[in-house]
Amino acid sequence: KAGVTQTPRYLIKTRGQQVTLSCSPISGHRSVSWYQQTPGQGLQFLFEYFSETQRNKGNFPGRFSGRQFSNSRSEMNVSTLELGDSALYLCASSWEGTGELFFGEGSRLTVL
Amino acid sequence: GIQVEQSPPDLILQEGANSTLRCNFSDSVNNLQWFHQNPWGQLINLFYIPSGTKQNGRLSATTVATERYSLLYISSSQTTDSGVYFCAVERGRRALTFGSGTRLQVQP
Numbered sequence: 692k693a694g695v696t697q698t699p700r701y702l703i704k705t706r707g708q709q710v711t712l713s714c715s716p717i718s719g720h721r722s723v724s725w726y727q728q729t730p731g732q733g734l735q736f737l738f739e740y741f742s743e744t745q746r747n748k749g750n751f752p753g754r755f756s757g758r759q760f761s762n763s764r765s766e767m768n769v770s771t772l773e774l775g776d777s778a779l780y781l782c783a784s785s786w787e788g789t790g791e792l793f794f795g796e797g798s799r800l801t802v803l
Numbered sequence: 804g805i806q807v808e809q810s811p812p813d814l815i816l817q818e819g820a821n822s823t824l825r826c827n828f829s830d831s832v833n834n835l836q837w838f839h840q841n842p843w844g845q846l847i848n849l850f851y852i853p854s855g856t857k858q859n860g861r862l863s864a865t866t867v868a869t870e871r872y873s874l875l876y877i878s879s880s881q882t883t884d885s886g887v888y889f890c891a892v893e894r895g896r897r898a899l900t901f902g903s904g905t906r907l908q909v910q911p
Contacts, residue, residue, distance in 0.1 A: 724898065728844070734889065734901035747897050779844050783899075791836065791851040792899060797844045 693718065695784050695795035703801045709770040712798045716763050716784030723765040724792065725757060728779040737780075740765055741787070769800075777802045805830045805894050809902035816880050816909050824875040824905045826890030834893035835866050837875050839886050840904070846889065849875070880909045 696715040704710050716723050724739040724747075736749040740759035757767040763784075769776055779799050783792040806829040816822055826835075837849040850857050850864040852873065857864055861880075866873040877884055887906050891899040 722897070726899075726901075733903050734891075734899075736898040736900070739897050741897075749898065781844075781846065783846075790834065791848065793848060794838070794846040799844065 695782055695793055697780075697782050697795035697798050699798060700796065701799050701801075703803060704772050705803050706772055706774060708772050709768060710772060710800060711766055711768045712780055712782075712800075714765045714767075714782030714784075714795060716765070716782075717793055720784035720786055720793075721763055722785045722787055723759055723763060724783050724785075725765070725767050726781045726783065726794075727751075728781060728797075729775075729777070734781070737767065772802045774802050776800065805832070805892060805900050807890060807892055807900050807902040809888075809890055809905050811905060812903065814905060814907045816907070818880060818882060818909055818911050820880050820909075821876070821878045822880060822907070824877070824888055824890075824907075826873040826875070826892075826902055828871050828873075828890075828892050830871070830894060831868065832892040832894050834899070835873055836891050836899070837864055837873070838889045838891065839884075840889060841886055849888075877907075880907075882909045882911055885909045 722741045725737040739747040759765045779797045781797045783794045808827045838846040852866045854868040861878045863876045887904045891901045
């Protein structure tokens with residue numbers, strides 16, 4: 692059974708640009724959530740989607756957005772990139788949103 | 804929100820030694836997971852353990868929900884056990900709150 696797949700794995704952007712990250716959950720999982728990991732703030736929850744609906748959102752500015760498609764794949768977008776957005780972005784999937792979460796390998800974003 | 808504290812923050816062991824990592828949380832939870840973050844950043848599931856005791860090879864974990872703590876035991880440590888171990892809890896919001904991690908270094 693394939694795990695959670697995230698693309699791209701690495702990317703470099705400049706300030707002011709925008710970026711889109713993609714996440715394919717484990718087959719059969721309907722919940723996808725996103726987390727940001729930085730050295731200063733650690734791992735922080737961004738948002739969670741279930742059946743194409745955002746059910747929960749963390750404390751991040753509106754520049755961070757996401758969506759989920761009918762096949763449960765999810766994308767997150769960060770607009771007007773800032774240096775502080777440099778981070779590892781991790782996607783997780785689960786059956787219903789509670790219970791055990793499984794993480795992908797992450798997308799490492801560097802903003803110059 | 805819920806607070807998660809992990810101790811110790813750093814741990815250096817000789818290969819073959821045993822260790823105990825602790826996770827304290829400030830409120831009741833309905834989900835607790837232990838992860839090992841590999842050098843490439845992926846969070847590897849170790850245990851899903853909101854209560855009780857589980858064992859998987861050289862690793863075991865115990866969560867005492869009524870006293871709001873969990874322990875991860877690593878026996879006969881190997882160099883491949885090196886990395887950062889995270890405890891994460893969920894309290895009905897479908898969002899994990901992570902501790903700051905324990906960085907483990909196992910020396911040959």
